Amino acid sequence: MKIIKAEVFVTSPSRNFVTLKVTTESGLVGIGDATVNGRELAVASYLKDHVAQLLIGKDAHRIEDTWQFLYRSSYWRRGPITMAAIAAVDMALWDIKGKAANMPVYQLLGGASRNGLRAYGHASGTDTEQLFDSIREHLELGYKSIRVQTAVPGIKAVYGVAAQTQASGERYDYEPAGRGAFPQEEDWDTRAYLRHLPTVFEAVRNEFGPEIPLLHDGHHRMTPIQAAKLGKSLEPYDLFWLEDCTPGENQEALRLVRQHTTTPIAIGEVFNTIYDFQSLIKEQLIDYVRAASTHFGGISPLKKVMDYAAQYQVKSGFHGPTDISPVGFAAQLHVGLAIHNYGIQEYMQHSDATNTVFEQSMTFKDGYLHPGDKPGLGVEFNEEAALSYPYQQAYLPYNRLIDGTVHDW
Ligand SMILES: [Mg+2]
Numbered sequence: 001m002k003i004i005k006a007e008v009f010v011t012s013p014s015r016n017f018v019t020l021k022v023t024t025e026s027g028l029v030g031i032g033d034a035t036v037n038g039r040e041l042a043v044a045s046y047l048k049d050h051v052a053q054l055l056i057g058k059d060a061h062r063i064e065d066t067w068q069f070l071y072r073s074s075y076w077r078r079g080p081i082t083m084a085a086i087a088a089v090d091m092a093l094w095d096i097k098g099k100a101a102n103m104p105v106y107q108l109l110g111g112a113s114r115n116g117l118r119a120y121g122h123a124s125g126t127d128t129e130q131l132f133d134s135i136r137e138h139l140e141l142g143y144k145s146i147r148v149q150t151a152v153p154g155i156k157a158v159y160g161v162a163a164q165t166q167a168s169g170e171r172y173d174y175e176p177a178g179r180g181a182f183p184q185e186e187d188w189d190t191r192a193y194l195r196h197l198p199t200v201f202e203a204v205r206n207e208f209g210p211e212i213p214l215l216h217d218g219h220h221r222m223t224p225i226q227a228a229k230l231g232k233s234l235e236p237y238d239l240f241w242l243e244d245c246t247p248g249e250n251q252e253a254l255r256l257v258r259q260h261t262t263t264p265i266a267i268g269e270v271f272n273t274i275y276d277f278q279s280l281i282k283e284q285l286i287d288y289v290r291a292a293s294t295h296f297g298g299i300s301p302l303k304k305v306m307d308y309a310a311q312y313q314v315k316s317g318f319h320g321p322t323d324i325s326p327v328g329f330a331a332q333l334h335v336g337l338a339i340h341n342y343g344i345q346e347y348m349q350h351s352d353a354t355n356t357v358f359e360q361s362m363t364f365k366d367g368y369l370h371p372g373d374k375p376g377l378g379v380e381f382n383e384e385a386a387l388s389y390p391y392q393q394a395y396l397p398y399n400r401l402i403d404g405t406v407h408d409w
Contacts (some may be wrong), residue, residue, distance in 0.1 A: 001026060001060040001100065006052040006089075008034075008044050011386035013353035015175050016040045016394060017325040019381055020047055020088035022096065024060050030095035031381045032088030033294045033328030036080050037177055038396045046085040050074075055089065061100070063093045067300050083272040083297045090298025091331045091377065098376035105331070105377055109303060109338035116368030117336045119347035120145035120215055120240075124161045127151070128203050134162065135208060144367035145213035145240060145344060150200045152193045157186040157397070159219050159409060175322065176396055183395035188407045190226055197230065201237035213240035213344075220244045220270075220408045221399075224253040231261030240344070241266040241288055241317065247408055251276070254285040266290050269319035273297065274305045281309050288317035288343050294328035295319070299335055306339045315343030322348045326358035330379045333362055333371035345369055357385045 005023040010016065018034040034043045051070065058066060070086045071077060098105045106112060121143040125131030131150055138146050149160030159176065178184045197216070204214065216239060222230065227245035234242065243266040246253040254265060266288035268277060272295060280286045289309055293302050306316055316339065318332040329350075336342050347369060350358070359380040361372035372378040399407040 001028070001096070003055045003058050003060050006047075006055045008048045008052065009381070009383065009386055010040055010044050010391045011357055011389045012392045013357045013385070013389040014351040015177065015323060015354070016391055017354075017357075018044050018047075018084075018088070019325065019327065019386075020092055021381060022055065022060065022089070022092040024096060028060070028096050028099050030060070030092035030099070030376065031327050031379065032091035032095070032298070033325040033331070034084045034088035035294060035323055035325050035328065036084050037323040038394060039081065040391065043081045043084045046081050047088060051085055051089065060093055060096045063090065063097065063300060066090075066093060067297070071297070078272050078275075080270075080272055080295055084295055087294050087296065087298035087328070090300050091293065091327060094299050094331070095376040102375050104371060104373050104375060105299065105334040106337040106371060109299075109334060112337050113340050114337065114342060116365070116370050117333060117342065117345045118145060119143065119345045119364065119367060119369050120147055120213070122147045122149065122160065122162075122348055124149040125151070126161060128200070131200070131204070132207055135204065142365065142367045145215065147215040147217060147346075148200065148204055149217065150197070152189070152196045154192050155187055155189055158188075159186070159397075160217060177323070177394040178397065179392050179394045181393060184397040186397045186399050186409065188221060188399040188401055190222060193221075194226060194230055194233070198233045198237070201234055201239075205237050210238065214238075215240045215243065217243040218245040220247045222246055224256040227253070227257045228260035231257060231263035231265075234263050235261060239263050243267065243290065244269065248276075251280055251285075254280060255283070258285050264288065266317050269295070271296065274301060274308065277305055277309070281312050281314050284312050284314070286314060288315055290317050290319050292319035292324050292328060293331040293335065294324050299331050302332065302335050303339065306335065306341055310339070310341040313341070315341045316345075317343045318345055320346035320348065322350055322354070326350055326354065326360045327377060327379050327381070330360065330362055330371055330377040333369055334377065337371060353389065357382050357389065
């Protein structure tokens, strides 16, 4: 099962994606996702200029050995670019192994631990009426758990609110990265947000009742004491989780948050390795692991961090925005189906253009996802379609406070 070719594709069907395609001498092909939103060409170069040649002649079956070789031999470990590149190789090799075994990847990870994967969708609105409509739309689509994001009075543009228009014409919550040569500027006021958000959850609970699991993303914008205050003020509304309440770099902050609130905590979409979660899991400072297969080194480390988390009753809540390509998304569905400590999966639906380039076999029915039973990951990469969507420069927005200071977006 020798690898004879490793090719990198950068394509932009609605948004940019970086895809690795690995071909073996037997003709089996595997694909992997290496997309880092806003820095796509850096990871494409990492793969093309530094990794592809190292794979030629290697045995595609040796997934763990290849992962360790790429991680340790680079000397400069971790970081989003390195770990996305390694992730793409890892996914492609799992895809090949599944095809060689004629089994979906989840079977190779131990088989299904459940029938389907509970998913949550993103509802948002600039006012209560629009937010309620968005929640109803999601319920009609089958979602049984809903993330609630809202505009804040006095703030012009806030992360996660769909009604804000994008220059590209895409829904903002679907693709916040604006195309062009410079990131768009947004504004932020934490005090206004902390005052407003509990009133929104109060209204949502009054309208939709106590049962539906509700989630919220703080997007790394609060100090520890602000996050603690928010968690406490949201307790009456029984959130499924409060996500990214403080910046991901300072994991110590969650110790303080934890001391003050019983609102469950989720974090980790910007984490790259198990070491970022080491203390958080062991000290039970979080409830959900938000890692994404694509930014965490692939399927192999995602399975390992979840096995570690299982000992502490910490569950999965893998990052699933649309900048995780259908390949990366499939990778985490296979892990989610196999592990015992599955929690929930974020699911934003990819656009028709994306689905033309990446033909997915996963399903979403009655609020539950399933990766399907095709051998490997179950995603086909259509190279011809990819060619008709060339890369377009795009940047995620950034925030400034009212006095002009740059703030976490
Ligand atoms: Mg988040």
